[in-house]
Amino acid sequence: MINTLSRMIRTGILTETFPAPASASPAMDRLQKDMRNILGRALCIRHVDAGSCNGCELEIHALNNPYYNIEGIGMKFVASPRHADLLLVTGPVTANMEEALKRTLDAMPDPKLVVAVGDCGACGGVFGKSYASRGAVANVIPVQRTVAGCPPSPVAILEAIRSAVIEA
Amino acid sequence: MMHEPERSIGNLLSNLPCKSKVVGALDWHREAGNVRAAGGQLLTLWGADDRDRDGSFRIFAAYLLDDGIEVLEHAMGNGITPTYPSLAELFPCALHMERAVYDLLGIASMEPDHRGWLRHGGWPRSEFPLRRDFDASRQFAIDSQPYPFVQVEGDGVHEIAVGPVHAGTIEPGHFRFSVVGEKVLRLEERxxxxHKGVSKRFEQMQQAEGHRLAARLSGDSAVAFSWAYCAALEAITHTGCPPRAANLRALALEHERLANHLGDLGALGNxxxxxxxxxxxxxMKEDLLRLNVAAFGARYLLDFVQPGGVATELPEDTPRLLLDHYLVLEERVSGLRVIYDNHAGLQDRFREAGTLSRESAVKLGAVGLAGRASGVPLDLRVHHPWPPYDRMKPKLVMQSTGDVAARVYQRFDEVFESLRLCRMILENSVAGPIQADCPLAEPDRLGLGLIESWRGPVIIALESGPGGTIRRCHAHDSSWQNWPLIEYAILSNIVPDFPLINKSFNLSYSGHDG
Known part of the structure; x- marks a missing residue:
């Protein structure tokens, strides 16, 4: 126990107020304020992998690490679409996942937002359209925002979530 | 009467010692029995439509033996349903592979289980996407039929259906549990x-760009898959990867291993x-990814390995930066290991959960990390090292208990061994070019690339077409072997332990589904 506590103290708080901006992107604290103003307290996100290579999942996981600490700014990944405000979709939509993706969206309460993550979600990526793949997420369900990148960085994903929420 | 193939696989080329044989149906089965008896493993199984060449379909099996790889090839006539003897009674992991071969090519094994594995109704039963006369751009309306899971009957037995969409940020798959109370009597995976049609997509690409698709078979194993692809292409084009590039590839592969192990160790605690x-x-994982940006120019190295070499050289000051960070990382991981060791709650969950005995692991053909955690001594880097591992002499890391704890400690030990290898690469650095010219391959050459990813062996079998095209490319992740292991490891455990047990294997859905 003493080991665990001492490591916690030595580690300190790592959460960054501002993950290095790629462009002149708004600061993390502004993002935080925007979120509070628009949503009150929280944004619940449901993620669905509609056929990705699992690269984008790794960067979505990173959002939960102490540097990005998204729960600290009021965003949370939830287990059920019924609890979700926003659907985060990765991958080109495979034929085998088309039905599951549509059903997940249907299970979400209105109003709802959809953000397609990664080159595949945005345009089909290297897999494109084929007998097994429908390509971009927008070919299957309505999408408010896309994030390019293979995989996109955690900051880019956060930015896209933010703009989807602001535009809504 | 068997057709004499135009392409002799006597010329099969690989980054590992490799031999090959063309066999008839009887020997297809007999040879498999010999491999099993000699303690060999089935590495992968794939088929090809060669009707345009000599009117045949072909099935290939790659085995791992003590002295290297053996590939068997068997040709079938173009009947209504071309058929070959099943390998599943000798190598249980072959069953899923045979079902996948049928879904894509319409050639069937004699095994009676013909439920669709990759085909869920996304294309009609009468269409086979990997046949040469199938137009890849065609799209079909979904026609999903119920999937007959094996039923367990008895007093108080009920089913729990999970997926394809899971309650977290994970890939999609379906698990059907038959339980009594909390105890799992049976698990069937679907x-x-x-399935994104990767094999067909390869056939629309040029040899020089295929590594980009290979890297995206399973994003967490991008370096391993792109290296395997490049190894296959370099073998059939007789391209020598410069020593400096081979070193940088190994450094990237070990960074991939470290990042995944760190992520898994955290998730297993959670x-x-x-x-x-x-x-x-x-x-720690995030720190490493940020170092990757400094060293390789990206957090995830999806486009780092390319035919003939690597994309970038390390910037001048990074070796020092990396070496310093390895020390910090080693200290932190050692400290966490002590904490994991002494945490009664963790040990209570880890020990004796999801046990896969050595005997079952051998019988089922377990490979990679999960195999080694159950005492199966197999690591391509150790037993069949290719450059630069042949000089580095990695140590074999193994556990014996086969439970979640063993897979946790396997990762701890592999982190330390990986750090040792990374140091060795940076401290004995050779200068030199990072890129060699990789010409177009002669048509009809078959090359095999094998790399030990953090999860286990990944394999690319690449056959060249004319003018720099790809005639056939088969990609295989070790998850094919290891998914069935979980169906055994979960038996007699309780349902709430499934997420932990599943995570301790952390298999790839995308790498498996293709």
Whole structure:
């Protein structure tokens, strides 16, 4: 126990107020304020992998690490679409996942937002359209925002979530 | 009467010692028995439509033996349903592979289980996407039929259906549990949800760009898959990867191993209710990814390995930066290991959960990390080292108990061994070019690339077409062998332990589904 506590103290708080901006992107604290103003307290996100290579999942996981600490700014990944405000979709939509993706969206309460993550979600990526793949997420369900990148960085994903929420 | 193939696989080329044989149906089965008796493993199984060449379909099996790889090839006539003897009674992991071969090519094994594995109704039963006369751009309306899971009957037995969409940020797949109370009597997996038609997509690409698709078979094993692709292409074009590039590839591969192990160690702590572990390890993983940006120019190295070499040289000051960071990382991981060791709650969840005995692991053909955690001594880097591992002499890391704890400690030990290898690469650095010219391959050459990813062996079998095209490319992740292991490891465990047990294997859905 003493080991665990001492490591916690030595580690300190790592959460960054501002993950290095790629462009002149708004600061993390502004993002935080925007979120509070628009949503009150929280944004619940449901993620669905509609056929990705699992690269984008790794960067979505990173959002939960102490540097990005998204729960600290009021965003949370939830287990059920019924609890979700926003659907985060990765991958080109495979034929085998088309039905599951549509059903997940249907299970979400209105109003709802959809953000397609990664080159595949945005345009089909290297897999494109084929007998097994429908390509971009927008070919299957309505999408408010896309994030390019293979995989996109955690900051880019956060930015896209933010703009989807602001535009809504 | 068997056709004499135009392409002799006597010329099969690989980055590992490799031999090959063309066999008839009887020998197809007999040879498999010999391999089993000699303690060999089935590495992968794939088929090809060669009707345009000599009117035949072909099935290939790659085995791992003590002295290297053996590939068997068997040709079938173009009947209504071309058929070959099943390998599943000798190598149980062959069953899923045979079902996948049928879904894509319409050639069937004699095994009676013909339920669709990759085909869930996304294309008609009468269409086979990997046949040469199939137009890849065609799209079909979904026609999903119920999938007959094996039923377990008895007093108080009920089913729990999970997926394809799971309650977290994970890939899609379906698990059907038959339980009594909390105890699992049977688990049946159904995969194929992320099938993206990768094999067909390869055939529309040029040899010089295929590594980009290979890297995206399973994003967490991007370096391993792109290296395997390049190894296959370099073998059939007789391209020598410069020593400096081979070193940088190995450095990238070990960084990939480290990042995944760190992520898993945190997630395993978290799944056992120890969020502190997730916080600490995800922080270490993020630090490593940021170092990757400094060293390789990207957090995830999807486009680092390319035919003939690598994309970038390390910037001048990074070796020092990396070496310093390895020290910090080693200290932090050692500290966390002590904490994991002494945490009664964690040990209670880890020990004797999801046990896969050595005997079962051998019988089922377990490979890679999960195999080694059950005492199966197999690591391509150790037993069949290719450059630069032949000089580095990696140590074999193994556990014996085969439970979640063993897979946790396997990762701890592999982190330390990986760090040792990374140091060795940077401290004995050779200068030189990082890129050699990789010409177009002569048509009809077959090359095999094998790389030990963090999860286990990944394999690319690449056959060249004319003018720099790809005639056929088969990609195989070790998850094909290891998914069935979970169906055994979960038996007699309780349902709430499934997430922990599943995570301790952490298999790829995308790498499996293709």
């Amino acid at each position: 995969l194929g949800y992320t 799944d056992a209710g120890f969020a502190f572990g997730l916080t600490q390890f995800s922080r």
